[in-house]
Amino acid sequence: MERHLLARRGRLVTWTTQGFLPKEPYAGGETAETFRPFGVGLVELGGEVRVEGRLTEADPAKLRFDGEVELVVVPFRTDGDTEVVTFAFKPV
Amino acid sequence: MHEVAIIGVGLHRFGRFGAKSAIEMGAEAVRAALADAGAEWKEVQFAFGGSFEVDNPDAVVNLLGRTGIPFMDVYNGCATAATAVELTADAIRMGKYDLGVAVGMDKHPTGAFTSDPVHYGAPAWYGQNGQFLTTKFFAMKINRYMHDHGISSRTLARVAAKNYRNGALNPYAFRRAAIAEDDILSSRMLNYPLTQYMFCSPDEGAAAAVLCRADIARRYTSAPIFLKATALRTRRYGAYEVHSSWAAVEEDAAPTVYASRAAYEAAGVAPKDVDVAQLQDTDAGAEVIHMAENGLCADGEQEKLVAEGATEIGGRLPINTDGGLIANGEPIGASGLRQIHELVRQLRGEAGDRQVPGKPRVGYAQLYGAPGTAGVSILTT
Numbered sequence: 001m002e003r004h005l006l007a008r009r010g011r012l013v014t015w016t017t018q019g020f021l022p023k024e025p026y027a028g029g030e031t032a033e034t035f036r037p038f039g040v041g042l043v044e045l046g047g048e049v050r051v052e053g054r055l056t057e058a059d060p061a062k063l064r065f066d067g068e069v070e071l072v073v074v075p076f077r078t079d080g081d082t083e084v085v086t087f088a089f090k091p092v
Numbered sequence: 093m094h095e096v097a098i099i100g101v102g103l104h105r106f107g108r109f110g111a112k113s114a115i116e117m118g119a120e121a122v123r124a125a126l127a128d129a130g131a132e133w134k135e136v137q138f139a140f141g142g143s144f145e146v147d148n149p150d151a152v153v154n155l156l157g158r159t160g161i162p163f164m165d166v167y168n169g170c171a172t173a174a175t176a177v178e179l180t181a182d183a184i185r186m187g188k189y190d191l192g193v194a195v196g197m198d199k200h201p202t203g204a205f206t207s208d209p210v211h212y213g214a215p216a217w218y219g220q221n222g223q224f225l226t227t228k229f230f231a232m233k234i235n236r237y238m239h240d241h242g243i244s245s246r247t248l249a250r251v252a253a254k255n256y257r258n259g260a261l262n263p264y265a266f267r268r269a270a271i272a273e274d275d276i277l278s279s280r281m282l283n284y285p286l287t288q289y290m291f292c293s294p295d296e297g298a299a300a301a302v303l304c305r306a307d308i309a310r311r312y313t314s315a316p317i318f319l320k321a322t323a324l325r326t327r328r329y330g331a332y333e334v335h336s337s338w339a340a341v342e343e344d345a346a347p348t349v350y351a352s353r354a355a356y357e358a359a360g361v362a363p364k365d366v367d368v369a370q371l372q373d374t375d376a377g378a379e380v381i382h383m384a385e386n387g388l389c390a391d392g393e394q395e396k397l398v399a400e401g402a403t404e405i406g407g408r409l410p411i412n413t414d415g416g417l418i419a420n421g422e423p424i425g426a427s428g429l430r431q432i433h434e435l436v437r438q439l440r441g442e443a444g445d446r447q448v449p450g451k452p453r454v455g456y457a458q459l460y461g462a463p464g465t466a467g468v469s470i471l472t473t
Contacts, residue, residue, distance in 0.1 A: 014236035016228055017284040023206040025219035037281075040228055042332065042339065050332070050339040052223055060284050065239050076221075086221055 007046035008071045009092065015041040015065075017058050029077035043069055043089050054088040068092040093185045095306035097316035098471065100129025101433040104197075106297030106420045107266040114146045114423075117298035118197035119155035121426070125193065125300040129312050136302070137189040139163045140179045142172035142196040143425035149197060170372065170461020171324060172196060173299070173428025177469055178322035180303050191304040198423030200294035205462075212335040212463045226374065226462055227291060229334040231283030234377025238285065241392035243380055245285050249273040250398050251376040252290045255412050258405065259419020261446040266295050266421040276376075290376040295421030299429035301436070317436050317455075320470045321359035325351040327464030335463045347466040348372075348385040348458060355468040356387065363387035367452030368438045369409070370431035372460040373416040383411065386458050386468070410448045413438060428467060431457035435471050 021035040022028075030036075039055030041063075056074060057063055069089035076086040102124025104117040118141065126133060133156045141149025141163060150163035168175040173196040180194040204227055209219040218224050237243060253273045259265035271289055279288040309316035327333045330344030356362060369388060373379035380394045388409060389397055397403060403411040414420065414434040417427060435455030437443045455471040 014232045014239075016231035016235055016286075017281065018222055018225070018228060019281045019283060020204075022222045022225055023203065025206070025208065025216070025224070026222045027220035028222055038222065040223060040232070042232060044341060047341060050341060052218075052337050052339075054221065054223075065236065 006048060010043040010045040010069055010089070012063065012065065012067045012069050012089070013042045013044050013050055015039060015055060015063050017060065027077070039063065041069065041089055054086065056088050056090040062091065064091070094187060096181045096184050096303055096319045097306040097309035098301050098319055098432065098436055099304055099309050099312040099316055100125040100131060100302035101436045102126070102128055102300045103264050103430060103433045104298040105264045106295055106423060106426070106430065109296050114143060114197040114199040114296065114298065115151045116155065117296065118149060118195050118300070119152045121197070121298035121300040122152060122156055122193055122195050125302045129302040131191070131302055131312055133157050134159055135191060136193050137161060137191055138183060139193040139195065140166055140176040142166045142176040143198050144172065145198050145200060146425070149195065149425070152195065169463065169465045170422070170424055170427065171459045171465040171467035172425045174322065174457070174459045174467025174469060175324060177301065177428065177432060178324055178467065181319050181322055184303055184305055190308060191302070193300060193302055194429060195298065195300040196425035196427070196429045197298035198425040199296040200423065202294070205294055209335065214335050214337055218337045223337070224335060226334055227283045227286070230375050230378055231286045233332065234375070234381060235285055237377070237381055243392070243395050245277060246273065247380065247395050247398050248285065248290055248376040249276040251373070251379050252276045252418055254404060255373060255416045255418035258413055258446055259415025262414045262419070265415045265419045267415070267419045286375050286377060292374055292417035293421050295423055297421070297423040297426050297430070299426045299433050301429055301432050315440055317439050318472050320361070320472050321355040322467070322469050323351040323354035323358065324465070324467045325354070331464060333464030334461065346385055346460070347464055348382060348460050348468070351466040351468040352386045352458065355470050359470040361454055361470060361472070365454045366409070366456045367454050368413060368435065368448045369411050369456040370414070370416065370434055371411055371458050373412055373418050374422070374461070376418065378460070379411065379416065382458060382460065386456065405446055405448055413443065413446050413448060428457065428459045432469060432471070439471060439473050
């Protein structure tokens with residue numbers, strides 16, 4: 001095994017929105033009341049591999065097939081005073 | 093190899109049944125299948141039982157009679173029942189036994205399926221991050237498919253509406269009320285472009301079939317149905333599949349495509365010969381995609397076929413005549429045997445209000461599910 005750095009930008013192959021609160025093992029910490037839909041996409045990075053990740057955009061009108069997206073780090077939930085972050089792709 | 097016949101089918105209604113156990117439902121389905129075959133439990137030489145929630149489906153013997161027969165339990169995702177059918181058929185094909193039972197049963201909690209992603213070969217973070225959802229995968233797949241092949245959301249609504257309508261004709265279905273296309277389109281968006289009424293739900297139920305060597309089938313029935321082919325396949329490297337955190341750049345066809353080709357070849361029939369089909373409609377989009385993956389139409393042709401009613405009971409390619417998963421729900425272990433039950437009823441001309449006209453001769457059943465497994469069965473008169 002060796003580490004291999006993938007491109008930070010890629011092409012949005014397909015996407016959807018997560019419109020309901022996932023059951024465990026989801027660890028986002030929201031309740032049915034506080035949950036807000038999030039986007040999920042399959043992103044092709046540098047023609048090497050496709051990876052799945054959250055999208056910063058959940059509005060279908062603003063998501064484009066084959067559009068360019070970039071990796072960002074976003075807040076996920078708060079554990080006491082600790083902010084937990086996750087990765088997501090942001091339309092460029 | 094011996095040919096295999098299906099001489100009896102039995103169903104415990106799908107739905108919600110309070111405290112009644114999956115094992116009790118399974119035993120009822122077996123009794124119904126035996127009564128249909130005119131056979132007795134003591135004649136059964138072996139059985140395969142499928143379930144997701146029940147570790148030991150073989151506990152049905154406590155209710156059917158402890159005859160000491162070998163009873164093998166199987167679980168293979170949404171293809172569990174197709175697997176039970178294939179293994180039962182194989183044991184007869186190879187001459188080990190003459191007559192056996194395949195049974196499936198389940199009793200799921202409400203809401204979308206969940207589990208530990210690690211058990212599916214996915215990393216733990218995949219679940220924690222909110223990506224370990226079958227509904228999300230099916231939405232991602234149909235969303236791109238619609239973009240590439242010109243399928244509209246209206247077509248998804250038409251497919252769901254057809255399955256609810258067929259369910260209304262089926263006394264064993266879970267959901268027995270028709271739902272208008274516009275109500276399907278305006279129901280809650282669960283995973284774009286799929287709304288709540290476009291999805292099936294996990295529920296409860298059981299189904300069973302009695303299989304035997306074809307050359308002894310006429311001892312039991314004057315109208316045996318022949319199980320011409322069964323095929324199971326898993327995902328290949330390039331396929332984008334459910335519960336996968338990544339996919340290869342070079343795309344390969346889904347496992348259904350390979351299972352389908354193998355089954356057609358073994359059965360010696362072509363897609364154009366299929367008179368009635370039961371396809372995995374986890375959601376309306378899955379039925380659309382599976383029409384093409386099973387060779388029943390070209391990619392994109394669904395838009396026109398569905399609009400002109402080709403997949404209705406009276407159409408030229410009737411699909412999910414009993415309401416499919418959308419109207420019956422999905423008790424995973426039983427789902428594929430429900431499909432077999434419906435095909436046998438259709439091929440015998442016993443399907444009542446939902447009977448496909450014109451004496452259908454070739455029936456086709458397909459299952460697909462996590463983590464990328466497909467099963468196809470082909471039946472003929």
